[in-house]
Amino acid sequence: MELTSPQVGTSTQSTMEGSGFAASQQAGGQSAPRQTVGDPFVANPRMTARDVAVYYGEKCAIRGISIDVGCNEVLAMIGPSGCGKSTFLRCLNRMNDTVPGCRVTGEIRLDEEDIYAPSVDVVPLRARVGMVFQKPNPFPKSIFDNVAYGPKIHGLIRDKADLEEVVETSLSKAGLWEEVKDRLHEPGTGLSGGQQQRLCIARAIAVSPEVILMDEPCSALDPIATAKIEELIAELRTQYSIVIVTHAMQQASRVSQRTAYFHLGDLIEVGPTERIFTNPRHRLTEDYITGRFG
Amino acid sequence: MNSDNQTTACCASPGLSLSERIGRDLPRRYRNEQRFQRLGLAAIIIALSFLVFLFGSIISSGYSAFRQTYVQLTVTFDKEAFTSENLAAADYAGMVKGSLRTMFPAVKGRNDLKNLYKIVSPSASFALLEMVTRNTKLIGTTQTVWVLADDDVDMLIKGQLSGEGDESNRRLKDNQLAWIDQLKEQGKIETRFNTTFFTSGDSREPEQAGIWGAVMGSFYSLLITLLLSFPIGVMAAIYLEEFAPDNVWTNIIEVNINNLAAVPSIIFGLLGLAIFINFFGMPRSTPVVGGLVLTLMTLPVIIIASRASLKSVPPSIREAALGVGASQMQTVVHHVLPLALPGMLTGTIIGMARALGDTAPLLMIGMIAFIVDIPGGFTDPATALPVQIFLWADSPERAFTEKTSAAIIVLLAFLIFMNASAVILRKKFEIKW
Numbered sequence: 034m035e036l037t038s039p040q041v042g043t044s045t046q047s048t049m050e051g052s053g054f055a056a057s058q059q060a061g062g063q064s065a066p067r068q069t070v071g072d073p074f075v076a077n078p079r080m081t082a083r084d085v086a087v088y089y090g091e092k093c094a095i096r097g098i099s100i101d102v103g104c105n106e107v108l109a110m111i112g113p114s115g116c117g118k119s120t121f122l123r124c125l126n127r128m129n130d131t132v133p134g135c136r137v138t139g140e141i142r143l144d145e146e147d148i149y150a151p152s153v154d155v156v157p158l159r160a161r162v163g164m165v166f167q168k169p170n171p172f173p174k175s176i177f178d179n180v181a182y183g184p185k186i187h188g189l190i191r192d193k194a195d196l197e198e199v200v201e202t203s204l205s206k207a208g209l210w211e212e213v214k215d216r217l218h219e220p221g222t223g224l225s226g227g228q229q230q231r232l233c234i235a236r237a238i239a240v241s242p243e244v245i246l247m248d249e250p251c252s253a254l255d256p257i258a259t260a261k262i263e264e265l266i267a268e269l270r271t272q273y274s275i276v277i278v279t280h281a282m283q284q285a286s287r288v289s290q291r292t293a294y295f296h297l298g299d300l301i302e303v304g305p306t307e308r309i310f311t312n313p314r315h316r317l318t319e320d321y322i323t324g325r326f327g
Numbered sequence: 328m329n330s331d332n333q334t335t336a337c338c339a340s341p342g343l344s345l346s347e348r349i350g351r352d353l354p355r356r357y358r359n360e361q362r363f364q365r366l367g368l369a370a371i372i373i374a375l376s377f378l379v380f381l382f383g384s385i386i387s388s389g390y391s392a393f394r395q396t397y398v399q400l401t402v403t404f405d406k407e408a409f410t411s412e413n414l415a416a417a418d419y420a421g422m423v424k425g426s427l428r429t430m431f432p433a434v435k436g437r438n439d440l441k442n443l444y445k446i447v448s449p450s451a452s453f454a455l456l457e458m459v460t461r462n463t464k465l466i467g468t469t470q471t472v473w474v475l476a477d478d479d480v481d482m483l484i485k486g487q488l489s490g491e492g493d494e495s496n497r498r499l500k501d502n503q504l505a506w507i508d509q510l511k512e513q514g515k516i517e518t519r520f521n522t523t524f525f526t527s528g529d530s531r532e533p534e535q536a537g538i539w540g541a542v543m544g545s546f547y548s549l550l551i552t553l554l555l556s557f558p559i560g561v562m563a564a565i566y567l568e569e570f571a572p573d574n575v576w577t578n579i580i581e582v583n584i585n586n587l588a589a590v591p592s593i594i595f596g597l598l599g600l601a602i603f604i605n606f607f608g609m610p611r612s613t614p615v616v617g618g619l620v621l622t623l624m625t626l627p628v629i630i631i632a633s634r635a636s637l638k639s640v641p642p643s644i645r646e647a648a649l650g651v652g653a654s655q656m657q658t659v660v661h662h663v664l665p666l667a668l669p670g671m672l673t674g675t676i677i678g679m680a681r682a683l684g685d686t687a688p689l690l691m692i693g694m695i696a697f698i699v700d701i702p703g704g705f706t707d708p709a710t711a712l713p714v715q716i717f718l719w720a721d722s723p724e725r726a727f728t729e730k731t732s733a734a735i736i737v738l739l740a741f742l743i744f745m746n747a748s749a750v751i752l753r754k755k756f757e758i759k760w
Contacts, residue, residue: 131649133573160652170643172662182661183651236651 066097071304075103079274085139094120095298107275109289116295118278126162163237167249169229171221179221183240207235227258247277294318389732395521396481397473400426406467419452448475450535478533478726533726540701544709551618560629568637588627595624596691612693612708621682632674636667669756676749686713712738
């Protein structure tokens with residue numbers, strides 16, 4: 034691969050770009066992060082990240098990430114395995130806190146509030162920024178209890194009728210109500226993979242979050258279940274901001290409004306999905322989406 | 328070099344197809360597989376045969392202890408014998424002797440009479456006292472009662488003591504054998520289910536010895552062990568596994584817990600003797616000290632088992648709970664603990680079973696004392712089941728041999744019951760995925 038003289042669409046390219054693959058393999062070295070091309074910022078952001086870097090012990094996983102998440106948009110994050118997109122996603126609701134030896138620098142704001150400020154409690158934060166994981170992970174409890182768990186622990190409901198309403202609305206929004214309304218008290222783990230993932234989405238939206246993070250939500254599902262989840266994401270966009278990590282570029286192009294391309298710990302390019310897939314400005318982005326590597 | 332050889336080998340048999348080449352070696356591979364299976368089977372058979380031998384020998388020598396020989400006496404509760412208000416003051420031993428003399432009027436002479444009296448257990452007089460205490464109307468009447476036979480008679484009836492050989496070397500003399508035969512003919516001697524064995528404490532007389540005292544001692548000790556070691560062990564495991572920071576201190580603690588699990592149990596006994604009895608001045612030979620010592624011994628087992636079962640809870644469940652905003656404690660209490668509980672219970676029951684069977688630490692804290700009374704609480708002197716076995720195995724009387732085996736059967740029954748309930752609990756609480 035001839036990365037020694039990358040073709041770049043903008044003039045904001047840093048000189049380090051020339052050092053190419055080999056040097057950037059050891060991300061976290063002394064080399065400066067690559068400059069992001071495209072338009073990482075939006076006018077009215079829900080979440081903003083500025084110069085975010087994550088270290089696992091001494092190792093630097095991502096660095097110099099600056100990007101906005103807009104209101105009511107789906108932001109897709111793509112890139113080859115190990116590029117740091119999941120790491121960045123998990124910064125947005127501080128799930129990285131649970132990883133021993135993980136350190137986050139930079140600034141991430143949710144509605145102008147720094148979520149890494151010492152005064153911020155992760156419990157309400159994670160209620161505001163929900164998460165759906167790669168592998169469907171319903172609790173080994175009933176379908177009803179799975180959805181009701183979040184509202185219950187946060188004290189969002191007054192009585193039983195209230196709770197039942199929340200469960201029904203959440204399951205309806207997740208497109209699962211019709212399928213499970215007669216067996217709400219059967220275990221959630223007895224559902225099919227796609228249904229389990231929609232149950233997890235229902236569980237996330239039951240606490241009325243502002244942002245939903247999805248970490249490759251369809252990678253364990255078959256194409257039909259995937260199509261359903263994608264439909265659901267399109268509907269959810271009207272009420273929530275969604276950040277989705279995906280390996281399937283077609284999926285990114287189908288569901289997202291903006292796409293961010295990560296490469297070896299750097300955020301390479303951000304732009305409207307259509308432009309990224311039709312007219313990428315950075316050589317690495319182009320190589321990736323045209324399938325030359327990754 | 329090597330590859331050259333292979334190439335030549337391949338080329339040396341050019342006409343062979345791939346499946347033929349594989350097929351040449353196939354019988355040898357299958358033979359190896361069969362040999363491996365047979366070795367495994369042989370190992371299982373050896374282990375099982377040892378087990379069968381163990382159970383067979385214990386049960387065959389112990390089952391007879393569950394029956395005991397009784398002699399029928401016709402006792403006259405003479406009104407004149409009960410002069411004072413105190414019923415215990417009456418001469419019950421005299422009544423027993425009188426009854427025996429009436430049955431065998433021909434026996435005369437001091438030595439012969441002494442031999443005659445030896446046919447029934449010394450406990451017979453207590454049995455009479457108990458009868459009268461329960462029903463004072465018996466005074467002035469004549470009753471037939473079944474009383475315990477002496478242990479030598481019992482052994483003879485069960486065929487474990489022979490009436491052959493030189494009289495001077497025998498426990499039972501010729502005249503005693505004749506009387507016993509006479510009693511047998513009259514149907515006045517028979518074996519019955521041995522309730523004494525299950526209801527009384529230890530005794531120097533084998534026919535009066537029972538395991539209930541030891542069972543209660545074990546029960547009180549294990550109750551203390553369970554009440555202390557389960558909560559402490561589970562809390563320690565949860566803290567170490569879920570909350571503790573990963574640093575030098577937690578590593579040291581972890582290594583030490585693993586070491587403690589391997590410490591010989593007698594060391595815990597010495598520790599208990601030095602700390603609980605000598606330093607804190609707790610009463611010796613008591614279930615409270617025994618329970619504390621067994622707690623020390625069981626804790627590492629429970630902590631290790633609980634940590635293993637916490638570790639086996641899939642991390643996706645923790646992530647799911649944290650992802651909807653549960654605090655760490657809520658995550659543990661609502662989601663991790665229910666999934667880990669079956670494993671914790673199993674570990675606890677297995678630890679308790681080990682504590683039930685352990686003898687060495689109890690020897691050090693004086694639970695080896697000869698205690699006749701059945702302990703009524705945590706601070707009464709007591710012994711424990713395995714120690715009782717040890718004591719009986721050490722006793723010279725022939726009849727204690729079967730008692731020892733019978734006590735082992737009871738102990739094994741408890742252990743099997745505990746292990747079976749561990750399996751059942753695990754099956755019951757196991758959450759299917």
